[in-house]
Amino acid sequence: xxxxxxxxxxxxxxxxxxxxxxxxxxxxxxxxxxxxxxxxxxxxxxxxxxxxxxxxxxxxxxxxxxxxxxxxxxxxxxxxxxxxxxxxxxxxxxxxxxxxxxxxxxxxxxxxxxxxxxxxxxxxxxxxxxxxxxxxxxxxxxxxxxxxxxxxxxxxxxxxxxxxxxxxxxxxxxxxxxxxxxxxxxxxxxxxxxxxxxxxxxxxxxx
Amino acid sequence: xxxxxxxxxxxxxxxxxxxxxxxxxxxxxxxxxxxxxxxxxxxxxxxxxxxxxxxxxxxxxxxxxxxxxxxxxxxxxxxxxxxxxxxxxxxxxxxxxxxxxxxxxxxxxxxxxxxxxxxxxxxxxxxxxxxxxxxxxxxxxxxxxxxxxxxxxxxxxxxxxxxxxxxxxxxxxxxxxxxxxxxxxxxxxxxxxxxxxxxxxxxxxxxxxxxxxxxx
Numbered sequence: 001x002x003x004x005x006x007x008x009x010x011x012x013x014x015x016x017x018x019x020x021x022x023x024x025x026x027x028x029x030x031x032x033x034x035x036x037x038x039x040x041x042x043x044x045x046x047x048x049x050x051x052x053x054x055x056x057x058x059x060x061x062x063x064x065x066x067x068x069x070x071x072x073x074x075x076x077x078x079x080x081x082x083x084x085x086x087x088x089x090x091x092x093x094x095x096x097x098x099x100x101x102x103x104x105x106x107x108x109x110x111x112x113x114x115x116x117x118x119x120x121x122x123x124x125x126x127x128x129x130x131x132x133x134x135x136x137x138x139x140x141x142x143x144x145x146x147x148x149x150x151x152x153x154x155x156x157x158x159x160x161x162x163x164x165x166x167x168x169x170x171x172x173x174x175x176x177x178x179x180x181x182x183x184x185x186x187x188x189x190x191x192x193x194x195x196x197x198x199x200x201x202x203x204x205x206x207x
Numbered sequence: 208x209x210x211x212x213x214x215x216x217x218x219x220x221x222x223x224x225x226x227x228x229x230x231x232x233x234x235x236x237x238x239x240x241x242x243x244x245x246x247x248x249x250x251x252x253x254x255x256x257x258x259x260x261x262x263x264x265x266x267x268x269x270x271x272x273x274x275x276x277x278x279x280x281x282x283x284x285x286x287x288x289x290x291x292x293x294x295x296x297x298x299x300x301x302x303x304x305x306x307x308x309x310x311x312x313x314x315x316x317x318x319x320x321x322x323x324x325x326x327x328x329x330x331x332x333x334x335x336x337x338x339x340x341x342x343x344x345x346x347x348x349x350x351x352x353x354x355x356x357x358x359x360x361x362x363x364x365x366x367x368x369x370x371x372x373x374x375x376x377x378x379x380x381x382x383x384x385x386x387x388x389x390x391x392x393x394x395x396x397x398x399x400x401x402x403x404x405x406x407x408x409x410x411x412x413x414x415x416x417x418x419x420x421x422x423x
Contacts, residue, residue, distance in 0.1 A: 027304075028304050039244055125276065126225045135223075
């Protein structure tokens with residue numbers, strides 16, 4: 001490369017294709033010993049294959065099944081979730097907020113995209129979108145309607161804007177008719193959207 | 208800064224587009240960008256998240272709204288790498304390190320960062336649960352975590368979450384200093400924030416550093 005004359009061009013263009021640009025930056029930083037591609041592989045694998053809403057569902061199902069755990073979870077979510085091994089980046093300081101027949105909770109990050117990674121994985125696009133971030137705080141009911149959640153006027157909506165280091169997880173109401181279900185059956189009922197607060201759970205035609 | 212990123216309460220910001228069975232990363236390069244952020248020293252190792260967020264906030268508003276999420280992340284990385292001189296434009300154009308390029312040394316900002324996690328520091332709290340507070344009218348030119356829609360508003364402290372370093376930066380994205388302080392969850396009535404648009408039953412909680420608050 002020393003002999004080519006690329007570096008003499010004043011207006012040399014960085015490729016416009018983003019995949020090529022990413023590759024170039026990673027390659028150059030790797031050559032200089034500033035990043036390790038294997039470390040990047042590991043991060044990608046972790047968030048693509050290991051960390052996700054299944055973790056949050058385990059927390060919720062356990063809270064439904066074990067009242068003492070639920071008490072700890074609502075009082076000290078970081079401690080209770082820590083017992084299950086689900087703390088980590090963007091989830092070292094957890095707060096769990098409980099839905100009841102009178103209260104519905106909704107989580108947002110208006111300034112960027114803060115989201116509890118260890119229990120929910122990386123956020124979906126809609127969570128990071130301008131539409132969601134702008135509306136969640138001024139028109140939560142209208143926004144929820146678009147998600148198919150219609151709330152009566154006498155239900156209190158509590159919005160949580162994640163502006164500092166606390167990360168929020170919604171504890172949905174346990175659906176009726178699930179009294180006989182095991183904890184692992186319950187886990188399968190819990191959706192990511194319900195734990196962000198944009199869905200409510202129903203058991204549909206389940207017994 | 209009063210930028211496009213601070214969008215709580217804005218109107219006409221596009222329609223809600225919910226993708227079913229969405230993959231974690233839509234393209235392989237998105238995963239590389241994410242991994243780069245998590246493993247790269249200048250942000251990951253020294254936990255300069257305020258600086259990273261400020262780099263995102265400085266993207267041109269039209270681009271901020273039209274670029275995909277990881278595109279914004281990538282451009283923030285690319286700008287940072289060029290700005291600090293650890294890569295050159297010619298290297299990014301060729302995709303290879305220049306021959307004879309000196310080994311760059313990244314150095315963390317000073318003062319040394321206390322990171323963003325809760326600190327084990329004993330500090331008197333200026334407010335307690337149940338106190339009414341007024342948010343300050345702060346219009347910082349750097350990164351700040353007091354959204355516009357809750358400035359100069361009356362709220363109630365619902366919890367004291369402990370002591371954290373301030374993440375705010377100056378106009379160059381350099382942290383203002385650790386200045387550890389209590390971070391509170393503050394509850395605002397929807398009507399206090401939005402007037403008639405607010406629903407009488409609804410409340411909005413925002414987590415705020417003590418320096419953003421004063422007695423009403």
